[in-house]
Amino acid sequence: MKVLILEDEQPAFGRLVEELQALDEKIDVVAGCSTVEQSIRWLNDNPQPDLIFMDVQLSDDLSFSIFKSCKITCPVIFTTAYDKYLTEAFRYSSIDYLLKPISSDRLGSALRKYQTLRDHFVNSHDPAANHSLPEFWTKNDRKKSRILVRKGVEFQTVRVEDAGYFFTEHKLIFLVDKENRKYMAEKSNLSELEEELDKNLFYRANRKYIINANYIKRFKPLEKSKISVELILPVNEEIIISQENSASFKKWIGEN
DSSP states (O other): OEEEEEOSOHHHHHHHHHHHHHHOTTOEEEEEEOSHHHHHHHHHHSOOOSEEEEESBOSSSBGGGHHHHOOOOSOEEEEESOSTTHHHHTTTTEEEEEESSOOHHHHHHHHHHHHHHHHHHSOTTSGGGGSOHHHHHHHHHTTOSEEEEEETTEEEEEEGGGEEEEEEETTEEEEEETTOOEEEESOSOHHHHHHHSOTTTEEEOSSSEEEEGGGEEEEEEOGGGOEEEEESSOOSSOEEEOTTTHHHHHHHHHTO
8 A cells, every 4th residue: 555644743754654564564655745835746746645644734834725736536544633624624535534643543443444445445356446545436426326425534325315415514515314314425516416416316406405306395486486395304494496497497306
C-alpha cells in the first residue's frame, strides 16, 4: 500500500511513519509534504497513492485548500489536534479523522477501516482492483444498488430504494431513509447525485430536495401553478415544485 503523508511537524511525521510500518511492514510511505504548495505539486506530478494521511493545518494554509487545485481520487485520513474541523473534513474524500496524539490502536483501527471499505467495493480478483476507492465507487454509481453514507465518523451503505429523500443543508448532502434516520451522503452536491440516481424512482423537486416516488403520500396544487408535495416521512418544511417544473413533475409521477 502506497501512502502519502502531509504533515508540517517533522517529529509527528517520523512517528507516523514508524507507527504505520510497525502495523504493516508492506506500507510504503512514498513521500512527505509539509506545505499546501508542496502537496499540490506532488499530487499533480505523481500517480495517486492508495491512501493519504493529511494534517489539517499545514505550515502555509489549511489542507482543505489542496482539493481546490487537485483532483484527489484516493481515500484521505485527516490528522489534527483539533476537533473543530470534523464536519468540513468529511466533505472531502475522508474515511477517518484522527486526533493527535494518535494512538497505535486508533491508527490501526483507521487502517482496518480503509481495508474493509476497499474490500467491500473492490473485487480483489479484478485487474482494476488497484483503483482508488472514490474512483471505483464513481464508476459503479450509475448502476449501484446502495449509497455510501456516513453516520458520525463511521461509514455504511444504504439501499437506494430505502432512501426516502435527499436534501442539502450548509453545503452538505443528507439522506433520510425509510426509518427517518439521517445520514451524510458521499456527494458534493445534489446535481452530481441526481445524475447518478434512477430517474424513474427519484425526482429533483427543487434546489434543496430530491424525492423518492415510493415515499410520496400526496400532492396538491398551489397558487401560480406550483405544487406542494407531502412525503410519508416527516420533513421540516414544505416541499414546493415550481411553476416551471409542475408539468414535468405530473408527467413523472404519472409514469411511476
